[in-house]
Amino acid sequence: MPDKTLKILLYHMKEGLNNYRTTGDPEWLEKAQKAEERIIELNSNPKQIWVTEGSM
Numbered sequence: 001m002p003d004k005t006l007k008i009l010l011y012h013m014k015e016g017l018n019n020y021r022t023t024g025d026p027e028w029l030e031k032a033q034k035a036e037e038r039i040i041e042l043n044s045n046p047k048q049i050w051v052t053e054g055s056m
Contacts, residue, residue, distance in 0.1 A: 009035045
């Protein structure tokens with residue numbers, strides 16, 4: 001997985017968790033979990049190296 005893709009996904013995961021802690025809104029937790037799932041998916045299938053807004 002390219003470093004840029006990983007950094008973007010980690011950023012979304014971190015922001016989602018921080019916003020969830022701040023607001024308590026479960027939507028933010030869901031976004032963080034989607035980013036985490038995408039990281040796992042890309043690590044298991046490295047041919048999918050792109051990140052799109054719809055994938056998060």
